[in-house]
Amino acid sequence: MADFEVPELKEIPVVPPIKEGAMAHSQPYIAKEQFQEPLGFPGELVENWEEKVYDKMDDLRQRYRSFQVYLDSCVKCGACTDKCHYYLGTSDPKNMPVARQDLLRKVYRGKFTFAGKFWTKLGMPWMVGAQEMDKGVLDEWYSYFHQCSQCRRCSVYCPYGIDTAEISMAAREIMDSVGVGMKYTNEIIGKVYKIGNNLGLPQPALVDTLEGLEEEVEEDTGVAVKFPLDVKGADILLVTPSADFFAEPHVDGLIGYAKVFHEAGASWTMSSHASEAGNFGMFIGSYENMRKVARRIRTAAIDLGVKRIVFGECGHAWRVAYSFLNTLAGPWDFLDPNYPVPQHICEYTHDLIQQDKLTFDKSANDWRVMTYHDSCNVARASRMGEKPGGQFTIPREVIKACCNNFHDMPAETIGEATFCCGGGGGILTDDLIELRVKGAMPRAEALKSVVEEQGVTHMAAICAICKSQFTKVLPYYGFTMDQIVSVHQLVSDAIVLTKKD
Amino acid sequence: MTALSIFFALLFYAATAIFVVGLVRKIMQYSRTPAPLKIPTTPAPVTQTGVVLRMAREVVLFASLFKASKWTWLFGWMFHIALLLAFFRHLRYVISPDSMFYVFWPLINNNLVQAFGQYGAYAMLIGLLGLFGRRIFVDRVRYISAPSDYLMLILILAIAGTGTLMSFVAHTDIVQLKAFMLGLIYLDWQPLPTDGLLITHLALVALLMIIFPISKLLHAPGVFFSPTRNQVDNPREKRHISAWGKAIDDAEANA
Numbered sequence: 001m002a003d004f005e006v007p008e009l010k011e012i013p014v015v016p017p018i019k020e021g022a023m024a025h026s027q028p029y030i031a032k033e034q035f036q037e038p039l040g041f042p043g044e045l046v047e048n049w050e051e052k053v054y055d056k057m058d059d060l061r062q063r064y065r066s067f068q069v070y071l072d073s074c075v076k077c078g079a080c081t082d083k084c085h086y087y088l089g090t091s092d093p094k095n096m097p098v099a100r101q102d103l104l105r106k107v108y109r110g111k112f113t114f115a116g117k118f119w120t121k122l123g124m125p126w127m128v129g130a131q132e133m134d135k136g137v138l139d140e141w142y143s144y145f146h147q148c149s150q151c152r153r154c155s156v157y158c159p160y161g162i163d164t165a166e167i168s169m170a171a172r173e174i175m176d177s178v179g180v181g182m183k184y185t186n187e188i189i190g191k192v193y194k195i196g197n198n199l200g201l202p203q204p205a206l207v208d209t210l211e212g213l214e215e216e217v218e219e220d221t222g223v224a225v226k227f228p229l230d231v232k233g234a235d236i237l238l239v240t241p242s243a244d245f246f247a248e249p250h251v252d253g254l255i256g257y258a259k260v261f262h263e264a265g266a267s268w269t270m271s272s273h274a275s276e277a278g279n280f281g282m283f284i285g286s287y288e289n290m291r292k293v294a295r296r297i298r299t300a301a302i303d304l305g306v307k308r309i310v311f312g313e314c315g316h317a318w319r320v321a322y323s324f325l326n327t328l329a330g331p332w333d334f335l336d337p338n339y340p341v342p343q344h345i346c347e348y349t350h351d352l353i354q355q356d357k358l359t360f361d362k363s364a365n366d367w368r369v370m371t372y373h374d375s376c377n378v379a380r381a382s383r384m385g386e387k388p389g390g391q392f393t394i395p396r397e398v399i400k401a402c403c404n405n406f407h408d409m410p411a412e413t414i415g416e417a418t419f420c421c422g423g424g425g426g427i428l429t430d431d432l433i434e435l436r437v438k439g440a441m442p443r444a445e446a447l448k449s450v451v452e453e454q455g456v457t458h459m460a461a462i463c464a465i466c467k468s469q470f471t472k473v474l475p476y477y478g479f480t481m482d483q484i485v486s487v488h489q490l491v492s493d494a495i496v497l498t499k500k501d
Numbered sequence: 502m503t504a505l506s507i508f509f510a511l512l513f514y515a516a517t518a519i520f521v522v523g524l525v526r527k528i529m530q531y532s533r534t535p536a537p538l539k540i541p542t543t544p545a546p547v548t549q550t551g552v553v554l555r556m557a558r559e560v561v562l563f564a565s566l567f568k569a570s571k572w573t574w575l576f577g578w579m580f581h582i583a584l585l586l587a588f589f590r591h592l593r594y595v596i597s598p599d600s601m602f603y604v605f606w607p608l609i610n611n612n613l614v615q616a617f618g619q620y621g622a623y624a625m626l627i628g629l630l631g632l633f634g635r636r637i638f639v640d641r642v643r644y645i646s647a648p649s650d651y652l653m654l655i656l657i658l659a660i661a662g663t664g665t666l667m668s669f670v671a672h673t674d675i676v677q678l679k680a681f682m683l684g685l686i687y688l689d690w691q692p693l694p695t696d697g698l699l700i701t702h703l704a705l706v707a708l709l710m711i712i713f714p715i716s717k718l719l720h721a722p723g724v725f726f727s728p729t730r731n732q733v734d735n736p737r738e739k740r741h742i743s744a745w746g747k748a749i750d751d752a753e754a755n756a
Binding site: 102287291340 | 531536537538539540542546547565568573577635636640642644647648649716717728730736737741742743746
């Protein structure tokens with residue numbers, strides 16, 4: 001099935017001994033000029049690129065406190081070394097968070113610190129782990145900063161809160177700035193600029209798809225549930241990942257949102273201009289590109305005259321939405337101040353459940369025994385509801401409202417300690433399939449344990465990337481692709497629809 | 502006055518200046534550098550008070566490290582607490598009851614503080630040896646260690662070792678030492694006892710002060726400026742924008 005060895009799932013997870021260079025061959029396709037140019041990046045490696053790398057590093061350390069403080073503060077205590085799913089799955093020591101940071105830190109040390117400059121002058125830069133920028137370092141950056149899914153698990157355990165995601169974002173921005181971009185992420189951002197979403201679905205295709213969904217749902221249920229697009233004057237703008245329009249199991253989630261809106265009697269719409277919740281600008285660490293992608297939502301909200309914004313199930317999109325949208329595209333003073341901007345679809349559904357406005361036939365989900373995968377960006381980079389930790393309780397309460405059988409995976413693999421699916425952070429591309437399979441190992445182990453001990457049959461997720469990643473890689477571990485479901489797919493299957501005009 | 506005393510007097514002035522100026526410069530650099538986005542590691546406190554408590558748990562209890570690795574936490578925490586106790590014990594060499602810092606005198610002149618400071622030395626040595634052992638014996642930690650990481654531990658071990666020897670085995674002339682230290686403070690230089698252990702101890706302490714602002718010891722001020730730990734989780738309620746982020750908005754609005 002694969003031209004690499006699929007890791008064996010162990011009963012009791014173990015931290016593997018290091019295997020140097022185990023993943024040194026892993027590299028995603030480089031972006032050609034046509035994918036670099038729309039983002040404002042050079043099309044190929046620029047002249048004097050070493051100097052330009054130093055210049056960009058200098059720029060970033062003055063613009064990002066995280067970058068400066070995190071490069072200075074690491075004491076190499078090793079607390080993070082066994083926390084990354086890519087290290088656990090590949091044994092490559094450069095996939096230990098601190099070693100990944102060090103790929104960049106050694107260049108920073110050599111150029112911007114007294115100790116680094118001092119020992120470099122004496123010809124002993126290795127004394128303090130310093131190194132000059134050269135092609136070998138750049139190649140290593142390209143390889144290993146694309147083996148980080150920016151899931152922030154390491155930042156939970158670091159005594160200084162050093163977040164490798166910040167470093168890998170910075171490294172990717174530096175590489176982009178000298179013309180070394182990643183094809184997958186950069187081509188997708190270009191599609192968002194040109195067409196409006198990651199998958200490149202133009203407005204007529206969207207109309208078609210949504211009409212098809214309306215017919216399908218009416219056929220299934222006998223109820224005319226609407227999937228409105230570009231409706232001016234609607235109350236709620238739903239922004240959802242474009243995978244929701246046709247990928248499985250994503251689309252079953254979209255059907256669930258529509259049924260919830262229908263039952264709430266809500267006036268809602270999607271937008272063809274902002275037909276994408278995802279924002280790959282975050283993955284490449286580019287504030288400017290992330291901002292530009294985010295501001296499509298502002299434009300759509302103004303053009304359609306909506307009062308609220310709700311986001312569909314997508315992990316990194318929710319991070320950008322919850323944590324950054326106000327910064328990048330706010331202030332939102334023209335929207336209804338009675339609701340947070342934006343809201344998560346799980347918050348929306350949860351509120352309705354609390355108010356007793358939805359009716360469920362939980363037995364419809366009785367053939368499933370559920371567990372829930374906390375998506376990394378939702379878990380460690382956002383919140384739902386009023387209280388810290390709402391991002392853990394609210395989705396689970398939604399699931400439990402429509403399912404009778406639910407079991408959590410082991411505590412050290414969920415909540416703030418959740419393992420990434422292995423495909424986040426802009427590496428959900430087939431040229432990185434080995435990394436994706438190996439990175440999913442810790443989650444697969446946790447899933448296996450509840451499958452065997454509690455008889456779990458399905459795992460729900462609220463992230464488009466998690467869903468795509470799991471349907472693709474879990475079969476390598478003996479699961480089937482339909483064992484991954486959307487949270488709102490469960491809602492969809494259990495909700496009792498009433499006819500509305 | 503011997504040449505040695507003069508050398509050490511000058512060394513301590515220089516080390517103190519480098520320590521203070523270097524640290525202040527770094528702290529100013531950290532505080533001036535903007536944090537353009539809200540990136541607290543969640544679940545995070547939703548109020549400023551909550552952030553203060555979170556930071557206190559990190560700084561006093563090493564809460565995140567405790568979650569990560571119990572051994573590293575045990576050795577690391579032991580070492581740092583012992584360092585704090587040793588600091589209190591050492592105050593008696595630089596503060597006299599009639600100085601401007603006399604308010605600290607009851608603390609210094611307290612048997613409990615002195616005893617904890619003295620026997621804390623063993624905790625410090627055990628902690629440091631534990632950390633050193635991890636660096637050598639755990640393959641992952643060995644992989645990430647540069648020579649400077651070992652040298653830093655050896656330096657602190659040597660300081661702790663010489664201090665422990667003076668405290669328990671070969672006492673130095675602490676009355677004369679105190680006269681020397683007070684002489685530095687009041688610009689009335691006094692001779693330093695010529696004692697090999699003491700001279701080594703003081704020279705290494707000066708070295709530690711000098712490398713503090715140019716090494717990973719910057720984790721001490723760094724933790725307070727870590728955006729994943731010091732930010733309030735309220736991005737929806739309150740718009741967070743940096744000066745350069747606002748400049749991008751303004752430039753676009755005026756275009």
